[in-house]
Amino acid sequence: MKGSFRIGKIKGILIEVNASWFIIFALVTYSLAASYFPVYYPEFDSTTRWVSSSAIALLFFVSVLLHELSHSLVSIKLGMPVKRITLFIFGGVAQIEQEPDEPVKELKMAIAGPAMSIFLCVLFFLLSVALRSFGAPQAAVVSLQYLSTINLTLAIFNLFPAFPLDGGRVLRAIIWRFSGSLQKSTRIASAMGSIFGYFLIAFGIFMLLNNIIINGIWLVFIGWFINQMSRESYQSMLLSDIFDKIKVGEFMTGKVVTIDRSVSVQELVDNYFLKYKFAVFPVSQEGRIIGIVSAASVKQLDAAARPQTSVGSITTPLSDKLVVSPEDIVSEAMKRLSANGVGRVLVMDQENLLGIVSNTDILNYMWIRNQISK
Numbered sequence: 001m002k003g004s005f006r007i008g009k010i011k012g013i014l015i016e017v018n019a020s021w022f023i024i025f026a027l028v029t030y031s032l033a034a035s036y037f038p039v040y041y042p043e044f045d046s047t048t049r050w051v052s053s054s055a056i057a058l059l060f061f062v063s064v065l066l067h068e069l070s071h072s073l074v075s076i077k078l079g080m081p082v083k084r085i086t087l088f089i090f091g092g093v094a095q096i097e098q099e100p101d102e103p104v105k106e107l108k109m110a111i112a113g114p115a116m117s118i119f120l121c122v123l124f125f126l127l128s129v130a131l132r133s134f135g136a137p138q139a140a141v142v143s144l145q146y147l148s149t150i151n152l153t154l155a156i157f158n159l160f161p162a163f164p165l166d167g168g169r170v171l172r173a174i175i176w177r178f179s180g181s182l183q184k185s186t187r188i189a190s191a192m193g194s195i196f197g198y199f200l201i202a203f204g205i206f207m208l209l210n211n212i213i214i215n216g217i218w219l220v221f222i223g224w225f226i227n228q229m230s231r232e233s234y235q236s237m238l239l240s241d242i243f244d245k246i247k248v249g250e251f252m253t254g255k256v257v258t259i260d261r262s263v264s265v266q267e268l269v270d271n272y273f274l275k276y277k278f279a280v281f282p283v284s285q286e287g288r289i290i291g292i293v294s295a296a297s298v299k300q301l302d303a304a305a306r307p308q309t310s311v312g313s314i315t316t317p318l319s320d321k322l323v324v325s326p327e328d329i330v331s332e333a334m335k336r337l338s339a340n341g342v343g344r345v346l347v348m349d350q351e352n353l354l355g356i357v358s359n360t361d362i363l364n365y366m367w368i369r370n371q372i373s374k
């Protein structure tokens with residue numbers, strides 16, 4: 001996620017906080033300190049209110065992190081590696097490297113998060129009872145009770161049968177188990193997600209009309225986000241269902257035109273870009289591929305400097321994001337395509353350039369498939 005920074009690593013999982021998370025931190029702290037506490041506990045002074053509110057916001061963050069960590073550790077245990085957990089404005093997301101291949105795995109993974117939240121709900125409640133019996137300050141007791149409620153809410157909200165929420169994954173696993181079709185179960189669970197999203201938006205608008213502004217706006221946003229996510233995850237499931245089964249070597253376009261690094265940029269424009277109508281060319285040096293040159297990097301160069309500038313000086317060197325092996329699946333090439341921003345990956349077998357896979361190839365392929373299937 002853009003605008004995220006890492007705060008640590010747990011069991012090999014990178015823990016990241018997105019800048020948008022500070023909005024929710026500020027919002028939670030502010031609404032507690034400025035409206036919740038003054039109404040329900042007017043006896044608290046302002047320092048107590050603000051300290052308790054920020055402590056609750058921080059522990060809320062820890063709770064969300066533990067929820068995601070619980071999903072992740074179960075996932076790793078079942079053989080699906082987890083790269084990172086990102087906390088952002090709408091909660092947390094664990095980036096699991098591959099989707100579960102069996103309904104039982106999906107079920108275990110999905111339940112792990114809400115189970116952690118329920119555990120935390122009970123834990124915070126018991127702590128509040130213990131602190132009260134030891135005569136601890138009321139603010140501490142109240143804050144722990146509040147955290148207990150937050151975790152209960154987190155568990156219940158996530159258990160709605162709306163994909164990609166945890167409850168939606170449970171629903172998908174059950175339908176998948178009985179129908180045997182991942183596609184069908186994802187379609188149903190995503191449709192539920194989409195409906196749930198619309199429901200939250202409608203409810204948010206209802207709250208807004210009744211002057212419950214902050215919660216109303218919040219619900220509209222969350223509803224929109226869930227609606228969006230449910231569509232995207234259905235589409236990405238459809239794509240991976242197709243592109244996990246095809247190897248890059250079978251899919252790529254062969255016969256690639258390359259350009260030598262010593263050629264001038266002027267010639268690159270006249271005899272390559274405008275002639276072949278490709279926006280990117282692999283660059284070679286003594287027959288060996290050293291990188292790519294794109295129309296975008298020519299644009300950054302002053303037009304008058306084109307005749308004296310060599311292609312080599314505006315070449316982007318080869319990197320992992322630019323290269324795939326012919327043995328990789330097309331889904332892997334797609335990941336790199338979206339990561340490199342060039343819209344193309346080179347297919348290379350050691351030092352040899354075998355072909356290219358571009359975004360356009362993938363779109364065309366999907367388009368043709370759609371035409372044929374109707």
Ligand SMILES: [Zn+2]
Nearest residue numbers: 113114158166
């Ligand atoms: Zn979850």
